[in-house]
Amino acid sequence: MAQTLLQVEDLHTQFFTSRGVVRAVDGVNLHIDVGETLGIVGESGCGKTITALSILRLVPDPGKITSGRILFRGNDVVKMDDEEIRDFRGNDVAMIFQDPMTSLNPVTRIGSQIEEAMTAHKRFTPELAKSRVIELLTRVRVPSAEQRARDYPHQFSGGMRQRAMIAMGLSNEPSLLIADEPTTALDVTVQAQIIQLMKQLNRELGTAMMLITHNMALVASLCQRVVVMYAGRVVEEGPVEQIFKSPQHPYTWSLLRSVPRVDEARKDRLVSIKGLPPDLTNAPPGCKFHPRCPFVVDRCKVEEPPLGEVGPDQVARCWVLMRNVSEADIATAKQSSISVAAAEKLKAPAADIGGKAGS
Amino acid sequence: MQAAEKAPVTAVVSDPVILRVEDVYKHFPIAGFGGLAVRAVDGVTLEIRRGEALGLVGESGCGKSTLARLITALLPVTSGKIIFEGQEITKMRGARLRRMRRKMQMIFQDPFASLDPRMTVGDIIQEPLDNYGIGSGRERQRRVQELLRLVGLNPNFTNRYPHEFSGGQRQRIGIARALAVNPSFIVCDEAVSALDVSIQAQIINLLQDLQREFNLTYLFIAHDLAVVRHLSDRIAVMYLGKVVETAGRNDIYDHPQHPYTRALLSSIPVPDPEVERARAPILLKGEIPSAVNPPSGCRFHTRCPIARVPGICSEQEPLLEPHGQRDQLAACHFAGEK
Numbered sequence: 001m002a003q004t005l006l007q008v009e010d011l012h013t014q015f016f017t018s019r020g021v022v023r024a025v026d027g028v029n030l031h032i033d034v035g036e037t038l039g040i041v042g043e044s045g046c047g048k049t050i051t052a053l054s055i056l057r058l059v060p061d062p063g064k065i066t067s068g069r070i071l072f073r074g075n076d077v078v079k080m081d082d083e084e085i086r087d088f089r090g091n092d093v094a095m096i097f098q099d100p101m102t103s104l105n106p107v108t109r110i111g112s113q114i115e116e117a118m119t120a121h122k123r124f125t126p127e128l129a130k131s132r133v134i135e136l137l138t139r140v141r142v143p144s145a146e147q148r149a150r151d152y153p154h155q156f157s158g159g160m161r162q163r164a165m166i167a168m169g170l171s172n173e174p175s176l177l178i179a180d181e182p183t184t185a186l187d188v189t190v191q192a193q194i195i196q197l198m199k200q201l202n203r204e205l206g207t208a209m210m211l212i213t214h215n216m217a218l219v220a221s222l223c224q225r226v227v228v229m230y231a232g233r234v235v236e237e238g239p240v241e242q243i244f245k246s247p248q249h250p251y252t253w254s255l256l257r258s259v260p261r262v263d264e265a266r267k268d269r270l271v272s273i274k275g276l277p278p279d280l281t282n283a284p285p286g287c288k289f290h291p292r293c294p295f296v297v298d299r300c301k302v303e304e305p306p307l308g309e310v311g312p313d314q315v316a317r318c319w320v321l322m323r324n325v326s327e328a329d330i331a332t333a334k335q336s337s338i339s340v341a342a343a344e345k346l347k348a349p350a351a352d353i354g355g356k357a358g359s
Numbered sequence: 360m361q362a363a364e365k366a367p368v369t370a371v372v373s374d375p376v377i378l379r380v381e382d383v384y385k386h387f388p389i390a391g392f393g394g395l396a397v398r399a400v401d402g403v404t405l406e407i408r409r410g411e412a413l414g415l416v417g418e419s420g421c422g423k424s425t426l427a428r429l430i431t432a433l434l435p436v437t438s439g440k441i442i443f444e445g446q447e448i449t450k451m452r453g454a455r456l457r458r459m460r461r462k463m464q465m466i467f468q469d470p471f472a473s474l475d476p477r478m479t480v481g482d483i484i485q486e487p488l489d490n491y492g493i494g495s496g497r498e499r500q501r502r503v504q505e506l507l508r509l510v511g512l513n514p515n516f517t518n519r520y521p522h523e524f525s526g527g528q529r530q531r532i533g534i535a536r537a538l539a540v541n542p543s544f545i546v547c548d549e550a551v552s553a554l555d556v557s558i559q560a561q562i563i564n565l566l567q568d569l570q571r572e573f574n575l576t577y578l579f580i581a582h583d584l585a586v587v588r589h590l591s592d593r594i595a596v597m598y599l600g601k602v603v604e605t606a607g608r609n610d611i612y613d614h615p616q617h618p619y620t621r622a623l624l625s626s627i628p629v630p631d632p633e634v635e636r637a638r639a640p641i642l643l644k645g646e647i648p649s650a651v652n653p654p655s656g657c658r659f660h661t662r663c664p665i666a667r668v669p670g671i672c673s674e675q676e677p678l679l680e681p682h683g684q685r686d687q688l689a690a691c692h693f694a695g696e697k
Contacts, residue, residue, distance in 0.1 A: 276558075
């Protein structure tokens with residue numbers, strides 16, 4: 001039986017704005033086992049980053065954790081005092097962000113910054129910290145680490161900066177690394193290097209990893225389990241193999257079919273999800289996804305479904321479930337979206353216009 | 360329909376190639392460094408056929424966006440020729456260039472930066488019609504409404520401002536504006552990369568529907584190879600200012616000839632955990648070198664897993680020649696080898 005490292009229970013994080021209360025995280029439950037890799041996917045504004053920031057108690061103003069528990073090895077992060085939370089952030093959990101340039105101090109040498117991360121949390125003596133810098137940079141495969149430690153961030157390329165960030169994140173040997181879109185700003189060949197590195201580090205050090213991303217392919221590549229979020233809620237969760245093979249929530253299903261695959265010849269239209277994610281100050285009644293769902297039934301509009309078990313270790317928040325949707329309904333969901341009538345009208349006058357302007 | 364036959368472009372419709380890029384260079388001199396220049400586009404030759412979608416891929420700094428700006432005559436070339444519908448646009452100036460530009464429109468990456476925040480959506484879409492003096496005032500307004508309906512927006516939104524729309528809706532506005540003057544050729548520069556996945560799918564589908572409906576020719580520039588493969592008929596791969604391979608969208612994936620293409624394709628994760636477990640990416644050493652002083656010989660040799668260095672790869676520049684499948688070109692001394 002795997003040991004639970006982090007357990008988030010009924011977490012609510014809200015932003016008190018002039019427009020009203022934004023329910024960014026609205027009753028999230030999730031857990032990570034020791035050494036596990038968990039993916040959290042969803043589109044912008046679904047609450048995935050705020051969930052991560054809540055775990056670190058770094059929610060920016062005017063946001064607040066309003067209720068729920070975040071248990072790390074049994075201790076509630078929400079209730080920690082300043083001293084404890086500092087210790088927790090430095091020694092137990094580390095976070096790396098999308099853009100390494102904005103997270104590094106431009107006027108401090110890379111090596112000194114990594115060293116500072118260690119001495120600030122008093123885990124290592126200054127002497128030991130100094131000697132560990134080179135070791136860490138080598139571990140994240142920065143070539144000629146000894147020289148590069150003396151460089152400033154601007155002398156590093158994007159991929160190298162991300163490696164330096166990972167080195168800093170790992171410097172205090174955390175048991176959980178939270179990575180928020182760690183490869184989104186990188187070119188594909190560099191992205192491949194960083195993915196490879198994260199896989200190796202997870203294997204070598206046994207650091208649990210929480211990967212926050214919109215990229216389903218990255219989850220397939222790096223994670224064992226995945227949580228799908230929509231409008232501040234978990235809508236589906238399960239082992240990656242199962243979720244990718246047999247997604248039960250229509251949102252998960254649409255996400256998977258809305259991105260083209262590089263390894264497949266084009267055979268189908270992409271599934272596009274109509275409309276936009278809801279305004280979280282005023283989310284729709286019933287299932288939050290129902291206004292955009294192609295398979296909506298009456299019940300979805302009034303009553304929100306619970307997270308129900310749909311397979312071994314797989315849960316989904318849906319009254320319908322994809323296994324009950326007919327082929328015909330799926331075909332309808334893929335239909336053309338352009339207005340044929342408008343296209344016809346545009347073609348005729350366009351020809352006229354072409355004649356006039358050309359003369 | 361009769362009017363269409365009177366249009367002046369019909370004379371060259373028989374030519375299957377709509378755009379020819381011939382040995383085009385674009386160097387940006389670096390001020391204060393006498394003689395030094397960023398060689399953004401460094402000898403590119405390619406063709407786009409009427410009605411096809413050509414995908415242009417490569418990593419940041421490979422010159423793909425600069426090439427797009429040269430093709431649409433937004434930047435002058437340093438040398439070389441660009442021929443659009445049989446006429447050399449690199450030599451055009453003034454009114455002739457303006458007329459030619461009407462047939463080529465561009466859709467940009469950032470729908471937040473590319474729409475004037477102080478103009479209403481109606482004015483934004485109508486501006487090109489005004490610029491070219493197309494139709495009467497009422498005809499223009501009607502056309503703007505039809506364009507909005509075409510791209511899936513409410514035609515009564517003409518008096519709204521860009522900030523009232525989401526990213527996906529703004530991209531639709533950009534598309535409506537590009538289509539306003541009835542172009543035959545559209546350059547999409549990272550047109551979907553700033554959008555969330557579900558919205559991205561809406562725009563990709565829209566671009567495909569529009570191509571079919573209006574018989575458009577696309578140049579589709581993106582760093583996301585999966586999107587490019589989905590949207591394009593043919594794909595050209597650029598590296599450090601040069602085209603290193605071109606092929607049909609399936610051949611390029613099934614039989615890549617250039618080691619850079621192979622590495623690029625193998626780097627892209629696939630949304631399928633079982634495939635992912637078996638996938639072994641070809642990891643390239645380091646990152647793309649500086650375009651100010653590109654490596655000698657084949658510019659990929661410093662990162663190439665099969666380069667013979669020292670030897671032919673670092674000494675002699677390979678030419679873009681037929682290799683592999685029909686209609687496939689690659690610039691590599693050891694094309695097809697692994």
